[in-house]
Amino acid sequence: MIYFYIPFAVFILFYINQMTYRLCVQKEIPDDRQPKVYRTINILVTILLISSYIEVLYT
Template identity: 70%
Template sequence: MTTFFIPFAVFILFYINTLTNTLCIQKEIPEEKQPKVFRIINVLITILLLSSYVEILFT
């Protein structure tokens, strides 16, 4: 299960970062605020991935 989930999680994080970059460009978010946007989104997605891994692991 872990061998499948880790590459999947890396792919999801990469894709979400790509979408976040597109959002920053479209909404013209200033350069100084972009790291905060990326950090918040990455932390939330990581929490979501960890919680789904734990749920799959213990179900």
Template identity: 70%
Template sequence: MALYFIPLAVVILFYINKLTNTLCVQREIPEDKQPKVFRTINVLITILLITSYIEVLFT
């Protein structure tokens, strides 16, 4: 199960970062605030991926 889930999670994180970069460019978010935006989104997506892995693992 982990052999499929971990590469998929990496692809999802990469794509979410790409979308976050597009958001920062379109909304013209200042350079000094962009790391905070990326960190917040990455932490939330990582929590979502971990909880979904645990849910799939135990069901």
């Protein structure tokens, strides 16, 4: 299960970062605020991925 989930999680994080970049460009977010946006989104997505893995693991 973990051999499938880790590449899937990396793909999801990569794709979310691409969408975050497009959001920053479209909304014209200043360069000094972009790291905060990336950090927040990456932390939230990582929490989601970990919680979904735990849910799948224990059901």
